[in-house]
Amino acid sequence: MMPMRNLDTVKINGVNKITKPFNDTVASGQLDPAVLKTMTNLDNPVQLENNLTELRTGSLTPPIKDSVGDRVTVETTLLNCQSRAVPVEWLTPSIILKHQIMVYFHGGAFYGGQASNNTALLKAIADHSHCEIINVDYSLAPEHKAPAGILDGLAVIQYLQQARLDTKIAIAGDSAGANIALAVASLNRQLGSHQINQQLLLYPVTAPGADHQGPLWDVNQYAIIPNQRARFEHYHDLFKQIDTLMTDYYLPANTDTTSPLISPLNQLDLANSPATLIMMGEFDPFRLQAWEYAENLANTGVDTTFVQYQGQNHAFAPLIDRFWQARDVADLMTERLVSLMSD
Helix, strand or coil: CCCCCCEEEEEEEEEEEEECCCCCCCCCCCHHHHHHHHHHHHHHCCCCCHHHHHHHCCCCCCCCCCCCCCHHEEEEEEECCEEEEEEEEEEECCCCCCCCCEEEECHHHHHHHHCHHHHHHHHHHHHCCCEEEEEEEHHHHHHHHCHHHHHHHHHHHHHHHCCCCCCEEEEEEEHHHHHHEEEHHHHHHCCCCCCCEEEEECCCCCCCCCCCCCCCHCCCCCCCCHHHHHHHHHHHHHHHHHHHHHHHCCCCCCCCCCCCCCHHCCCCCCCCCEEEEEEEEECCCCHHHHHHHHHHHHHHCCCCEEEEEECCCCCCCCCCCCCCCCCCCCCHHHHHHHHHHCC
């Protein structure tokens, strides 16, 4: 259960930052005990093998209890637009209050994951917000390298803009899926559309393939108690390996990783971005690059909120039956979707 304390918003370099401790006595610098239990295999360094089948298996979530049931229906369908047929899960709550929809892109390091990883989380959001949600099953690397997944996402947005002229769109995603969401939103703005009026991002990858010796990967920027330091550093190193593998799988040969389409950290059209909510674990290896992206947004005048869950690591949000932080994510995204209804 979330700690019962007042959570003040602090303005840091223009970003509205909210810090949520995992209990009432520990403010920072320790892994949530529930998270620590999942990291027992990291007492020693881990060497990740470049085996795509095993990597994809590791990108799947365990079974998650569905607390919503038939209050939200889930239809698997194809959306056809721009000569692309994109498979999606279309989530429809039993009561729809207004023309508002969220388009969501799952994580999985560009090569893995699947839409159903997030179905339970998204059903909870649809049920509470009474908004439809499209959960995009975009093309994965290496069979479909960049920009295939981005073009799938753009096709979904273009489909909605043609079929639902009066519908407001919130774009969302987690990890690599958040990266794709940001690329889609940027391309959509460049095409002259501003129908996307909210970005809801879970631990986004904003600079894949960044220098692992540089400031975006500085493990010393994470304060942690001494008896957990080694385990966290092994976890951090594991994500460096994942970052290398996923970037190699995702990008065609000779692609510049600093391209704004690949690294949203380098986007130049941020001033036209919609209001953005970023939700992040304290010990997420992608936290430093997500924070820098948040600062870039805020520096151009975009309303930017950064929620940091103390003690949490990466990819916790789908696990709504295990972590209060995941249920809190659902509540925050619901609040944002509902807030758009009065726009």
